[in-house]
Amino acid sequence: MSGPDIIPVATATGAYDVIAGAGALEAAATRFQEMFPRGEAIIVTDTNVAGLHLDRVRGALRQVGIECEPVIAAPGEGQKSFSGIEALTDALAHAGVERGDTIIALGGGVVGDLTGFAAAIYKRGIGFVQMPTTLLAQADSSVGGKTGINTRAGKNMVGAFHPPRLVVADAAFLDTLPKRELRAGYAEILKAALIGDAALFDRLEAAGDGIYTPETLQPALTSAIRFKAGVVARDEKEAGERALLNLGHTFGHAFEAEAPGQMTHGEAVAAGLALAFRYSAQRGDCPQADADRVAAHLRTAGLPDGPDAVPGGPFDAARLVDRMRHDKKNSGGTITLVLARSIGDAFIAPGMDANDIERFLKSQMT
Ligand code: ADP
Ligand code: ZN
Numbered sequence: 001m002s003g004p005d006i007i008p009v010a011t012a013t014g015a016y017d018v019i020a021g022a023g024a025l026e027a028a029a030t031r032f033q034e035m036f037p038r039g040e041a042i043i044v045t046d047t048n049v050a051g052l053h054l055d056r057v058r059g060a061l062r063q064v065g066i067e068c069e070p071v072i073a074a075p076g077e078g079q080k081s082f083s084g085i086e087a088l089t090d091a092l093a094h095a096g097v098e099r100g101d102t103i104i105a106l107g108g109g110v111v112g113d114l115t116g117f118a119a120a121i122y123k124r125g126i127g128f129v130q131m132p133t134t135l136l137a138q139a140d141s142s143v144g145g146k147t148g149i150n151t152r153a154g155k156n157m158v159g160a161f162h163p164p165r166l167v168v169a170d171a172a173f174l175d176t177l178p179k180r181e182l183r184a185g186y187a188e189i190l191k192a193a194l195i196g197d198a199a200l201f202d203r204l205e206a207a208g209d210g211i212y213t214p215e216t217l218q219p220a221l222t223s224a225i226r227f228k229a230g231v232v233a234r235d236e237k238e239a240g241e242r243a244l245l246n247l248g249h250t251f252g253h254a255f256e257a258e259a260p261g262q263m264t265h266g267e268a269v270a271a272g273l274a275l276a277f278r279y280s281a282q283r284g285d286c287p288q289a290d291a292d293r294v295a296a297h298l299r300t301a302g303l304p305d306g307p308d309a310v311p312g313g314p315f316d317a318a319r320l321v322d323r324m325r326h327d328k329k330n331s332g333g334t335i336t337l338v339l340a341r342s343i344g345d346a347f348i349a350p351g352m353d354a355n356d357i358e359r360f361l362k363s364q365m366t
Contacts, residue, residue: 003027004171005222009143009229011236014163018143018225021218024170025057025131029064031166035102035129036061041068042095044088044115045106046075049133052176057106057131068104069095073111077261080114080149082158088118092126102127102165108134108181109141109265113156116147120162130164133173135185135217136266139192139224142167144232144242154328155253161237169225171218182212183302184266187248187273189217190301192224194273194294195244196231198344200224205297240348246329247338247346248272254323259312263304270303271310276346278306279360280339290343307365317361321354 004021019028032041041061045054050072058068071091073079097103105115105128112130119128132142148159174182193200200223207216228245235241251272255263277294280286295305304310307320324335335357336350 005225007222007225007229009163009167010233011145011163013145013161013236014165016164016166018167018169018229020138020167020169020171020222020225022171022214024168025060025172028166028168029060032061032066032129033064035127035165036066039065039067041066041102041104042071042092042097043068043104043106044071044073044111044118046073046079046108046111048075049107049111053106053133053173056172057104071095073114075110077110077150080110082149082151084114085118085121085149088114089122092118092122097122097126099123099126102129104129104131105164106131106133107137108132109137112137112142113147113159114149116162116164117149117159120147120160125162127165128162130167131173132167132169134177135174135182135221136188137185138169138174139185139221140188140228142169143225143228145236155256157328169221171214179212179302180264184264186211186217186301187266187270187303189220189224190297191245191247191269191273192227193220194277194340194343195227195247195338195346196344197223197227198342200227201293201297201343205293209300211301243329243336243348244338244346247340248274248276250324250327250329250335250337251275251320253327254320255307255310255312255315257323258315258319259310262312263310267304267310270298270301271306274298274305275307275361275364276338277340277343278364279337279357280341282360283339286340286342290340293343307361314365317358317365320361321358324357325354 004024007018130142132138145163151157252268255268277291281288281291298305
């Protein structure tokens, strides 16, 4: 083993490295000395992750002379709220966190989004380090600088672009992750391949049901991070290309909105990926064989290959389309989809016909 991968991310609002793989935490430790000159660090985490990984992280930081004080939230999406932000910023004030300080987010996407947003607004902005502990967060949400909370009006309605100073995606965090969460994160790796890395898809397809072994998963994760880093470097604020990262998500968000809490984000996205390719094939944009390969691989990966396989169904096509029309990424009542010309070649398709999508969705459900 040659040690963890280092993936540089450079955007207009900040440049930082992602250290990913086995030994990432230890490899990052020397950088912490300069980030925490007072020899103290606040670690924001949730009760689940605290029980599993906090001691190891504290130990690694102690090795380089940094003492950690944890701020531990309850787990779950409910923390990504104004009251969660209020509690966290109060805790930071109570702990004496000052301007110029840096805090650590140790956990999944919830902890990362919440802590990142707190770091963006506390004392008008402090630094933060992402230590993503789910595959979903390692592959997707910890990279790209988006932070935020949910409101009554919808998910991630309030937030800020606030890039981390460093992302530490240590492979050992994933050892305790339930298989269903691992599969959910895999959907985002697959998404990256389908948007713009056909060679990655070929490797994953060839690995078959070996995709979840570290030998296959870790290099695939690094490829997905590299891919996302490239996209956000070229289009941080989603003026164009970054919207490609929504492949599978307009369909996926509709499933999630219809049956909240019943599926993982990755399960919803997986079905969305299958639908995006089948719809592309039906429209003549993409070979049917590619859509079939995507669906087959999703089944191999233990992920939904269409609406019937999404937990929380059955779904109503008209209601799903209504959700799609109101997705926060759409404007003026029209639907923008991300479609594909082939595996590894996605494109943005604005102004799609809602009735046609509804007919298509009906044809995809029993
Ligand atoms: P994501 O949005 O990345 O899926 P969440 O923050 O919602 O992440 O985390 C999903 C669940 O998994 C939460 O209950 C969280 O406490 C738990 N969790 C996070 N990391 C780990 C881990 N490494 N091992 C076990 N459970 C974890
Ligand atoms: Zn996603």
